[in-house]
Amino acid sequence: MKNTILIIGSGFSSLAASCYLAKAGYSVTILEKNDTVGGRARVFKKDNFTFDMGPSWYWMPDVFENFFNDFDKKVSDYYTLTKLNPAYQVYFGENDSVKISDNLSDIKNTFETIESGSSKYLQDFIDVAKYNYNVAIKDLVYKPGNSIVELITPTTISRVNQFFSSIRKQVRKHIKSEKLLQILEFPVLFLGAKPNNTPSFYSFMNYADFGLGTWHPKGGMYEIVKAMSTLATSLGVQIKTNNDVSKIVVENNKAVGVQVEDTLIKADIVLSGADYHHTETLLDKNYRQYSEKYWNKKVFAPSSLLFFVGFDKKIKNVSHHTLFFDADFDKHAIKIYDQPGWPEKPLFYANFPSITDNSFAPKNKETGFFLIPIAPGIEDTPEVRESYFKHIIERFEKLTNQQVQNHVLFKESYCIKDFIEDYNSYKGNAYGLANILTQTAFLRPKIKSKKINNLFFTGQLTVPGPGVPPSLISGKIAASSIQKKYPIATDIKNITYE
Known part of the structure; x- marks a missing residue:
């Protein structure tokens, strides 16, 4: 008889883990609290x-x-990718923006026009970033995070200084232009930490940016969810939506299943891709690994205030991805990490996918997505949301030299309260734990419960960290950990627990 596995949540890490486990021969069921699959990767549709x-x-x-290749599939079997050019655009002031091309040669030329001689240092920086990327992706990020030994290799020993220096120090050694420095420090935002707290080894994100480029799946990011769901079900995974798990049932230090409403759903193994902190609240206190004090001391990546806006005209002077860095980054970061609160003048990001993909908006109209990074856990009210929309839309108009407020057909907001309500997100965080040195690899919450042998975790609060690609990797790590602990041929009832 197959070992049965219940997976809580259906985000990228859960879907990835389900595919690997089903392929290995386990009987896998995903339980998702919401009515759609994908966790945070959902779609909102209104008026076309x-x-x-x-x-x-x-x-x-x-x-x-690599994920799809593991199942003898290709990305192109499921969705079509377009490489964006420009990859993105950055505004520094009124009518003052820089477009980042889709290739390093053009990017170097852009740097050179802003600061003479900077292209040489950029090349040197990207050479190191590429090396780090190959080390990270081909080796380190697939480790289960059990001990420091995983990080000790001849390569990492020879480059150990990169773990104790910061991205900020590295990029500021030679380049002086604040514009170029902000562009180089921007990718670590995906890691959810300040550049001065992010180890310089994480420059591999700059290679992901300048070396590998920015892409768009036709139809949007939800196409990835659909692809992974299709693959999972083809492998035999059952996916059940509207199944909100209220308790993980434990008997004799073993998880025997989960409670959904009044029903006990039994399983041999439980894997949670839901918020790690929330998952532990589903356990009786004596089975929880981490205290509230532990979580409160952790450095979390930001939450977000989001606006989904439908415009009745095409928006000018912007790219698919547009960043607005006309504000002081360090002052904004202080209000996220050091003195949590609403920033006076935040940086923000705008996404206009209908520039690339006409399926996102009716003809001659525009889909706009605006994001302000904020501290998790701060006050979230309709009045605050409205004031910040007014603030950024006025800046947007001034910076891009156009009038858009009277062309808004509708707008919907999404913030901390929604992240908590929809995803049980700790303090309403959007991206998980920040990847600072003291929260890297083996210093993150563990894939396997230390108190319940057949309970495992996956997702952005465990290894390797925040972001969609790391979530796919986390799912693979969790699946591998389960297979090592409970090989498919094992009669789980006869296991001697440590």
Whole structure:
């Protein structure tokens, strides 16, 4: 008889884990609390406008390809990718923006026009970033995070200084232009930490940016969810939506199943891709690994205030991905990490997928997605949301030299309260734990419960960290950990627990 596995949540990590486990021969069922699959990667549709509600950047295409290759499939079997050119655009002031091309040669030329001599240092920086990327992706990020030994290799020993220096120090050694420095420090935002707290080894994200480029799946990021769901079901995975798990039932230090409403759903193994902190609240206190004090001391990546806006005209002077860095990054970061609160003048990001993909908006109209990074756990009210929309839309108009407020057909907001309500997200965080040195690899919450042998975790609060590609990798790590602990031929009832 197959070992049965219940997976809580249906985000990228859960879907990935389900595919690997089903392929290995386990009987896998996913239980999702919401009415759609994908976790944070959902879609909002209104009046023929379409919005990706969660992730909107497609970076590290090799990780997606590697995932599907593990099942003798290709990305192109499921969706079509377009490489964006420009990859993105950055505004620094009124009518003052820089477009980042889809290739390093053009990017170097852009750097050179802003600061003479900077292209040489950029090349040197990207050479190191590429090396780090190969080390990270081909080896380190697939480790289960059990001990420091996983990080000790001849390569990492020879480059150990990169773990104790920061991205900020590295990029500021030679380049002086604040514009170029902000562009180089921007990718670590995907890791959810300040550049001065992010180890310089994570420059591999700059290679993901300048070396591998920014892509768009036709139809949007939800196409990845659909692809993974299709693959999972083809492997025999059962996916059940509207199944909100209220308790993980434990008997004799073993998880025997989960409670959904008044029903006990039994399983040999439980894997949670839901918020790690929330998952532990589904256990009796004596089975929880981490205290509230532990979680409160952790450095979380930001939450977000999001606006989904339908415009009745095409928006000018912007790209598919447009960043607005006309504000002081360090002052904004202080209000996220050091003194949590609403920033006076936030940086923000705008996404206009209908520039690339006309399926996102009716003809001659535009889909706009605006995002302000904010501290998790701060006050979230309709009045605050409205004031910040007014603030950024006025800046947007001034910076891009156009009037858009009277062309808004509708707008919907999404913030901390919604992340908590929809995803049981700790303090309403959007991206999980920040990848700072003290929260890297073996220092993150564990894949396997230390108190319940047949309970496992996956997702952005465990290894390797935040982002869609790391979530796919986390699912693979969790599946591998389960297979090592409970090989498919094992009669789980006869296991001697440690």
